Amino acid sequence: MTTTLRHADRIATSRGARRIRNVVASVLIGLGTLVVLVPLFLIFWYLLSRGLGAIDLDFFTRSPAPPGEAGGGLLNAIVGTFMLLIIASLIGVTIGIGGGIFLAEFPRHRLVPLVRLVSDVLSGIPAIVLGLVAYGLIVVTTRQFSAWAGGVALGLLMIPIVVRTTEEVLKLVPTSVREAGLSLGLPQWRVTLSIVLPAATSGIVTGVMLAVARVAGEAAPLLFTALGNNLLNLDPSKPVSALPLSIYVFATSAYPEQQRLAIAGALVLILIIFVASLVARVATRRR
């Protein structure tokens, strides 16, 4: 009898202690979450409070006014950013997904270690160095700063990110699904393309958006490739502006009008990435 009572007592006290530990742990986790979220909200708050007022119709429809004059917008940079991202995606997404498929689906191939090494090294190269590569490859040979050169620099930057996520996501597709495809007498490329890849689409799209978001904010590799352009340009073989470039130039300007454009540009850049991610996610959501 006494032992049962003691046992019950012990359960009661340990229940009390457990409750306290639970509260302490919950508070710590809550604080940790707060610490992570606070900088994000501070950035949002700063950009919204300063940038929202600076965005008007002119911002989207006009290029910057000459220094010291009022008005003007960042149409040139918005268009340039889209142009650069499209060129970069053509390179980064195709090569990146191809590389990811190769690593995940042909693990016994003898070139796999080499491809993995190249991808890993590429992901460790600073963005500005990739800018130099594009400068050497394209700007020097064509004697012309251009959207092509900027797009190539950003594309190189995207490749390892897309490779990595594609490989990871493909590896999540169960082996048994591949085996089922092969056991039907389908060649491996067909199984990969029509069975494995569709099963991994939403993950791959997330990876691509991650890569796009990552390079959309790059200014350094564009400095000596896309160069920047104060006028609207639709020709990819000519210099173009980009939002990060405009932000970089205008944020340190002495003219309040240009500082205003820089803040608004930062806000729009974040919104573009946010909306693009959202659209991609909704579009590929599993039915």
Add this chain to the structure above:
Amino acid sequence: MNPILRARQVNIYYGDKRAVRDIDLDIAPNTVNALIGPSGCGKTTFLRALNRMHDLTPGARVEGTITLDGEDIYGDVDPVSIRRRIGMVFQKPNPFPTMTVLDNVVAGLKLAGIRDRGTLLEVAERSLRQAALWDEVKDRLNTPATGLSGGQQQRLCIARALSVEPEILLMDEPTSALDPQSTARIEDLMSDLKKDVTIIIVTHNMHQAARVSDTTSFFLIGDLVEHGPTDQIFTNPRDERTESYVTGRFG
């Protein structure tokens, strides 16, 4: 009767480790053949060698000869064409996750380039009827296959394997993830199917082997201990180890 499948001195290695030793086995056409034995005895390893599934496993190696209608499947032949003739049903139901019921059944034809909708529907119905699933899914052919129950999914996988009209169907513990009712349905299926296809089934369940198979092969730590008519293996085994196993003394 001439065997449809013949294995001679088959050895299978994972790296340096020999998982299956010197297997000789003949399989007659239009029969159900059970491979039984305790876990790790090599029966699944052997089964997967029969349609070259080990080609995908890093480090796995198959030696010896396996012939299908006299043709060496490890000879100068495309593994894809071998797998077309020797289908497989796996331990866990594995429908293609992004496809509908219909697309799953006809995937083997559709992805091989057959586009004619009439043909595909015809094959789908025939295969689903063969797998005793038609009545349950005929009204939901265009819904996702992942919405079916486990037992239905497994019969869908059987229908999918049958759609390309293989000569041999390999079944790797096809009912081990299913409830007794679904198991019974799939067991009933097998005796119906054998007029069209030769079945080789790996099972942990001795009662299942006794119920469904014509011949039984008993594997033990990589050796084929005994092979013979199922009746004889279960009532009058020649080998002492077979007797201990089938009477439930180990395993």
